[in-house]
Amino acid sequence: MTIEKRQSPRRELKLQATLSVDGMIPVKVRTMDIGKYGMSLIGIAKQLTVEQQVNVSFDMFFACKLYHVAVSARVSHCLQTANDGYKVGLQFFSIDAEVADLLSKYVGS
DSSP states (O other): OOOOSSSOOEEEEEOOOEEEEEEOOOOOEEEEEEEEEEEEEEEEEEOOOTTTTEEEEEEEETTTOOOOOOOEEEEEEEEOOOSSSEEEEEEEEEEEEHHHHHHHHHHHH
């Protein structure tokens, strides 16, 4: 039995995104899901460490408007997948009010 540790629900979101990590060239990845406090990414070539700080940006169309989302986050877990490199769970630690409101509405909570 898995115990849910997330602070809020997540909703599927599959988009191209850019992942920036200090000391590395920004790379293209894919989002898997998102919530008010975090998200999952897949397609990461290099393993990231827990608590490592990253920046993620992507464009998201919602409610007839295009939003550019840029967040700072820390890695909560990083798991190797069979076909898509690493899957990373992130917890946001810096998010502006407009993005927080957008995510709250998108997730529906």
